[in-house]
Structure formats: structure tokens, C-alpha cells
Amino acid sequence: MHQSFSDFIRTGGEGEFLLRKSDGRVLGRRVNWSVKNSFPDYSALRRNFEDQLDAIGRDNADMLLDALADAYDPPLEEQDLPSISGAVNETLSQWDQRLSAIWAEWNTHPQRLRPVRQAMEERLLRSFAGLINEIRQRDLGIEQYVWQTVGDEKVRASHSARNGGVYRWDSNDEKPGEASNCRCSARPVPPGADIGLLGPIGLLDRFLSDLGDDFTAGTGVRPQTFVERLRDGFYPESGITIDGEMLDVQTQGDLAKAFQQLGDAIKDNPDAFLNLLERRGDGLERLASVFGISNPDALAAAATLAAAGASNELIDQALTQARSPIDRFVGGTATSLVDIAEAIRSIPDIRLDDLRRVAEAIYADPSSLPEAMVEPFRERIAASDYAGALGYGLPEVLAGVAALGRVRRRAEGLSAPEELTLDRLRTDPDFEGVTNAGPYSPKFEKWINRGGTVELMPEGHFRYSADIDILGQPQRVSVEYPDGYPDFRPFMTHPSGVRSVEIDVSGTGRIDSRRANIAAGHPDWGSEAPAGWVWHHVEDARTMQLVPRTINEGFYHQGGASRVRNQ
Structure with missing residues (x-):
């Protein structure tokens, strides 16, 4: 059963939709749809998540009562701790919203529902733990805390440097557990305690x-x-x-x-x-x-x-x-x-994968590299023109990286997608220098001027939406661009059951289509994908995805074929 009318039209199924015309388009809205009635085992999953919130609340209470045992007379008891019911309700509300978004995106791929949901819950639980710790400490009049890490090799260098340090709750600095995937915690400094030097x-x-x-x-x-x-x-x-x-x-x-x-x-x-x-x-x-x-x-x-x-x-x-x-x-x-x-704190490394491969090759000993890779850069390497060899001016690269860092930090505070308008792109300092989702994606301004929409997702990447002709009708279709590349996985719905294959990519469409057809067990398809479909080259230059041609052509990108041809 589908929430999205475009998914319903594309893949069939059961559902009741209310249709209306708008600007020459036919739009469909799901009637009486609720994630509670659609997501498998919704009630049990919600109870389990609520139990995890309760467990975190109890653990936090035990930690505070232990740390403050000698600070109050008579000693604090659990009922003396400030209420966290508001934080619980807000976190459950966020869980509902994010579960709805997960269902809308992944309902046609049930095998992905569990890992995506679990990752979402882990992020919410970490955020909840830090939030209730701060709420309770500040309501108790605790002004300072000791930063504590978990002490393993995964701890950020910047957080290791803070371990054992004393900080104030009313400062504007980063708090333990605030950064993405941070597992640090804040142990209270009892009132009047000897806290050492700050x-x-x-x-x-x-x-x-x-x-x-x-x-x-x-x-x-x-x-x-x-x-x-x-x-x-x-x-x-x-x-x-x-x-x-x-x-x-x-x-x-x-x-x-x-x-x-x-x-x-x-x-x-x-x-x-x-x-x-x-x-x-x-x-x-x-x-x-x-x-x-x-x-x-x-x-x-x-x-x-x-x-x-x-x-x-x-x-x-x-x-x-x-x-x-x-x-x-x-x-x-x-x-x-x-x-x-x-600067190093702010750089999102995942955005630099492509640039890193080229630059590492340039920085290495040219004699150890394949001739085809070295030749285009030889003269510039000899002249120490590394910026030219990269194909980018270093100031532009750094400006772009800094801009993406600002956008990622902005996204961390989102609980729902944030739509971008031309006015916001031109005036909001967070988006200064950000012109698209990455070098292989459409320009925001051109896309919006053509009637499309662009949204910043809570995960830190962008989603493009546009009207695409499906079965003779324009339908609103959305494609996310994690790492600057389009994610066409939700559209791998060919009736044959073929979804994706791995081949030795040549970079030539007909050759790669033939290889993909053979790998999919359909050599009878020849050197083309089935009518109305296309083999999409994924950016890893190995995977081929079978997706509708109108969607592949409607959402601009450069993928694995371009990468192979440019090697």
C-alpha cells in the first residue's frame, strides 16, 4: 500500500486516492493514510522505542544521584529530579515524523526498512540522552559539568582533548552528545565543589x-x-x-x-x-x-x-x-x-572523495602510477602547479568545502526537510557559495526556475523534485542526491524483478547495456534496456541500475560512465 500517488501509478497496489487538477497537472493524495496502519509492527516498535527512552532516563537518574550523593542534605531521591516528560513526548513525536519519512522512501524496499529505522533511532536516543542530562542538571542549579568520553579509538580528537575538562552549561560551546554520532557525556560538578582551573x-x-x-x-x-x-x-x-x-x-x-x-x-x-x-x-x-x-x-x-x-x-x-x-x-x-x-572540524570528508583520489595520485610518486593517470598532470606536477593539476583553484575548493560544512551543520538541527527558495539561496549566509548538491547534480537556481523544488534533508544532503511524465501523466517525483549523486534505488521496479547488476563498465552505453542484460540473465534483451527503461551507471563505476528512462533523463547527473571515460 502506497502513500505516494506516483509510486501507486508506477508500481500498482491497493489504495484510495483523492485526485485534483492543479496548473494542468493531476495530483493524488492518499485518503485515510496513516503510518500506524502501514508500517509493519508499528505499535510494537513504538513501545520498544519508548522503553529505550525510559531506560535512558533511569540510567541518567542513577548517574546524577550517584554524582550528587554528598551535595545535598538530605540526599536527593529520584522523585526530586526534574521531569523529562516534555523531552520524551518531543522525541516520540520526532520518531513518528521520521518513521513516516522512512516509510514514504523505503516502503517498496522492505529489506531496507529495519536498518534505516535502527540508524534513525540510534541518532534520536543519543540526542535524547544529552538533552535530558542538560535539562535535569540545569533545573537542579548545576552550572558546570565535566566532559567525559567513552575512551575508545573512535572518539574524535577534538573530544579527547576535552575529556576531563570542566565547562559551563550557559556557554555557547559544543555540548557532549551534541555533534553527530557523539557518545560523550556530561557529569555534573556539584555546587560548591573544588572544580580546579578553567x-x-x-x-x-x-x-x-x-x-x-x-x-x-x-x-x-x-x-x-x-x-x-x-x-x-x-x-x-x-x-x-x-x-x-x-x-x-x-x-x-x-x-x-x-x-x-x-x-x-x-x-x-x-x-x-x-x-x-x-x-x-x-x-x-x-x-x-x-x-x-x-x-x-x-x-x-x-x-x-x-x-x-x-x-x-x-x-x-x-x-x-x-x-x-x-x-x-x-x-x-x-x-x-x-x-x-x-577548519578541520568543519570539513565533511565524505564530500571530498572524488577530489581526494585525484589529489592523492598527484601527490604520490608519479613513477608508481599508471601512465594514463600521470600523463595529463605531468607538466603541472613538474611546475608544482598542484591547483592546476587538480583542475580546481584552491580558493574555490576551500570555499566550497566550507559552504558544505555550514549546510551540514544546519541540517543537523532539522527534523523535517527544509525547502529552499531563490530568495533564501541569495540571502541566507548558510547557503553562500552552495549552488548545487555536488558537481554532478543540477544547479539549484536553474532547477527552481524550471518549476522544480529543492529541499535540504535532515541527513545533510539535498532532494530535488520535478514533474515527470509517467504513463502519459505528469507526476511529482523526488530524487535525493547523497554525496552529490542521484539515488535512483527507489525506482528500480521493473516487472521482471531485475533491479541492479555489477559489470566491468566500459563507459559506452550499448556495450555496458549488453553486459548488464547478460549479468541480469536476459541476453535476449540485446544491447538495449527494455523499452522505457535504461541502465543507469552508478558512480562506483561498477554497478548498473535498471530505472525508468524518464526519471533517469529528468534528473541531471554524471555517474559511473563519465568516471570511466575520464580515467
């Missing part, structure tokens, strides 16, 4: 506490990922070493930021800085020297002046003397390290 001084104190008394700090050439080499124009990037081992870029960025903000921290809490100097003065001096602090003694003078109540003018003079004239160390400035760390 801010730049606290970060430096914790970092130095983990080092030996005789550590060495210096600079070296940092191993670089492709993203970093792309950012640096393929020139080696220097970095900070501790005992000869290179610090990861996130830790470098955090330390550089701490030294940048150290002046204000000294003014705010000079006694804490003087205490740090007393305990870790030698280590701080060695570390400061590689972050542009040429005269650490001037920092001590600034703190002494601040502790004595001296004017800001005198304190600032001492702080100015602490830094080298141009605030540089080998390879860049402290500011650049902060910017690098922020």
Missing part, C-alpha cells in the same frame, strides 16, 4: 601535568592528510613536537588558542597563573617558546602587576614584551594553528 590556565595546567619534568618541546614537519595538504597548497606544514613526537592538530590548536587568550586569563586570575608558574614554571617556559612567547618572564611580571592591582596599561605593556615581534614560530603563527583546527 580556561586557558586550566588547559595549560592539565597539559603540563601529563608531561614529565624533563620533556622537550620543538618544531618539525607534521604528517599531513590530504585535506591538510589541500589546505596548505601541498607545501609541508610545520608543527609542534613534544619529546620528538608530533602533537595532533587539534591539541596544537587548543594550546595555541590558550596562549592567545593567556593575557586576559592572567588579568582575570593572576593568582592562578602565579601558582601555575610555581609548580610548572620550567615546563611552561619550554612550551611557551614554541608558541611565539619569546619572554616568559614578562608573563610572570604581568601576573604580579595584576595581583597587585596595577592598571591595565602597565599589565598590557608587560604582556606585549612577552611575545616575539611578529608572533611567529617555524611554519606559521599561533593564529593559523587555531584556524587549522577549526
Whole structure:
């Protein structure tokens, strides 16, 4: 049974639809449709999800009662904790909405319903756990928390750096569990507890506490990922070493930021800085020297002046003397390290798969590569023109990556698709520089001007919709473009039961169609797909999907055939 009239027309089935004419089109709306009546085992699935929410609520209550056992007299009991019923109801509402969207997309592929639903539920459960923890702590008057990771190899470098740190709930910084797939948590700091040092001084104190008394700090050439080499124009990037081992870029960025903000921290809490100097003065001096602090003694003078109540003018003079004239160390400035760390956080790597393959080949030893791959780039490699060899200008690439990062962060807050209008595309800063779903997809402005619609999906990719002629009638059809390529899987509905095959793709339509027909067990189809259908080359340059010709032609794309021809 179908919710979508176009699905009903295309594949048949049972259903009652109300038809109406609009602008020369016939539109169909499902009558008395409800996901509750259509999704298999809906009631049982919803009860199970609600049970998981209850379990998370109980676990959170146990954690809070344990952490705050000595903070209240008499001790808190579970009934004293703030209610989370509003969060439960909101999460269940989101579950209903997202389940409806999953059914609309995947009802013709029942084998996909379970994994897609489970992935959706995992995201909601993580978000719910972080939400109720914050609600309860803030309602109890808890102002600060300790960031805790799960401690395995999957933890983000930026989150590992935060582990054990103390943060405020009222700050605008990222919270534990807030980022996509984040498994970190926030343990409450009881009111009046000794929470240690915060801010730049606290970060430096914790970092130095983990080092030996005789550590060495210096600079070296940092191993670089492709993203970093792309950012640096393929020139080696220097970095900070501790005992000869290179610090990861996130830790470098955090330390550089701490030294940048150290002046204000000294003014705010000079006694804490003087205490740090007393305990870790030698280590701080060695570390400061590689972050542009040429005269650490001037920092001590600034703190002494601040502790004595001296004017800001005198304190600032001492702080100015602490830094080298141009605030540089080998390879860049402290500011650049902060910017690098922020940039790497924002880059959605999945969007760079194609570019990465080319750039990695360019950066490798040309003698180890197939001649056909090397030849087009040989002259530009010799001239160190890596931007030209990539076929892109590096500023444009970086601008595009930054734009996609903004869009992805915007999408993380969506619970339903967000339609884009021409006015929004032209005025909304989140979409500045974003002109399409990827280099292999239609331009947003042209698509909308032709009567189509474009939506930003909660998963971070785009969906295009347009009127497509199906069985002599224009029907509204939607195709999603994850990673910039069209996903035609929902339309693999040929009556023969053939859906997709894998072949050695040549890049030539008739040859590949013949190979696909043979692989599908239908050599009798010859060198063409069945009438009204076409073999679509998927971007992996291996898979062929049998889809309606009108849909394949109506939604612009470049797929596996183009990739093979361009190799």
C-alpha cells in the first residue's frame, strides 16, 4: 500500500486516492493514510522505542544521584529530579515524523526498512540522552559539568582533548552528545565543589601535568592528510613536537588558542597563573617558546602587576614584551594553528572523495602510477602547479568545502526537510557559495526556475523534485542526491524483478547495456534496456541500475560512465 500517488501509478497496489487538477497537472493524495496502519509492527516498535527512552532516563537518574550523593542534605531521591516528560513526548513525536519519512522512501524496499529505522533511532536516543542530562542538571542549579568520553579509538580528537575538562552549561560551546554520532557525556560538578582551573590556565595546567619534568618541546614537519595538504597548497606544514613526537592538530590548536587568550586569563586570575608558574614554571617556559612567547618572564611580571592591582596599561605593556615581534614560530603563527583546527572540524570528508583520489595520485610518486593517470598532470606536477593539476583553484575548493560544512551543520538541527527558495539561496549566509548538491547534480537556481523544488534533508544532503511524465501523466517525483549523486534505488521496479547488476563498465552505453542484460540473465534483451527503461551507471563505476528512462533523463547527473571515460 502506497502513500505516494506516483509510486501507486508506477508500481500498482491497493489504495484510495483523492485526485485534483492543479496548473494542468493531476495530483493524488492518499485518503485515510496513516503510518500506524502501514508500517509493519508499528505499535510494537513504538513501545520498544519508548522503553529505550525510559531506560535512558533511569540510567541518567542513577548517574546524577550517584554524582550528587554528598551535595545535598538530605540526599536527593529520584522523585526530586526534574521531569523529562516534555523531552520524551518531543522525541516520540520526532520518531513518528521520521518513521513516516522512512516509510514514504523505503516502503517498496522492505529489506531496507529495519536498518534505516535502527540508524534513525540510534541518532534520536543519543540526542535524547544529552538533552535530558542538560535539562535535569540545569533545573537542579548545576552550572558546570565535566566532559567525559567513552575512551575508545573512535572518539574524535577534538573530544579527547576535552575529556576531563570542566565547562559551563550557559556557554555557547559544543555540548557532549551534541555533534553527530557523539557518545560523550556530561557529569555534573556539584555546587560548591573544588572544580580546579578553567580556561586557558586550566588547559595549560592539565597539559603540563601529563608531561614529565624533563620533556622537550620543538618544531618539525607534521604528517599531513590530504585535506591538510589541500589546505596548505601541498607545501609541508610545520608543527609542534613534544619529546620528538608530533602533537595532533587539534591539541596544537587548543594550546595555541590558550596562549592567545593567556593575557586576559592572567588579568582575570593572576593568582592562578602565579601558582601555575610555581609548580610548572620550567615546563611552561619550554612550551611557551614554541608558541611565539619569546619572554616568559614578562608573563610572570604581568601576573604580579595584576595581583597587585596595577592598571591595565602597565599589565598590557608587560604582556606585549612577552611575545616575539611578529608572533611567529617555524611554519606559521599561533593564529593559523587555531584556524587549522577549526577548519578541520568543519570539513565533511565524505564530500571530498572524488577530489581526494585525484589529489592523492598527484601527490604520490608519479613513477608508481599508471601512465594514463600521470600523463595529463605531468607538466603541472613538474611546475608544482598542484591547483592546476587538480583542475580546481584552491580558493574555490576551500570555499566550497566550507559552504558544505555550514549546510551540514544546519541540517543537523532539522527534523523535517527544509525547502529552499531563490530568495533564501541569495540571502541566507548558510547557503553562500552552495549552488548545487555536488558537481554532478543540477544547479539549484536553474532547477527552481524550471518549476522544480529543492529541499535540504535532515541527513545533510539535498532532494530535488520535478514533474515527470509517467504513463502519459505528469507526476511529482523526488530524487535525493547523497554525496552529490542521484539515488535512483527507489525506482528500480521493473516487472521482471531485475533491479541492479555489477559489470566491468566500459563507459559506452550499448556495450555496458549488453553486459548488464547478460549479468541480469536476459541476453535476449540485446544491447538495449527494455523499452522505457535504461541502465543507469552508478558512480562506483561498477554497478548498473535498471530505472525508468524518464526519471533517469529528468534528473541531471554524471555517474559511473563519465568516471570511466575520464580515467
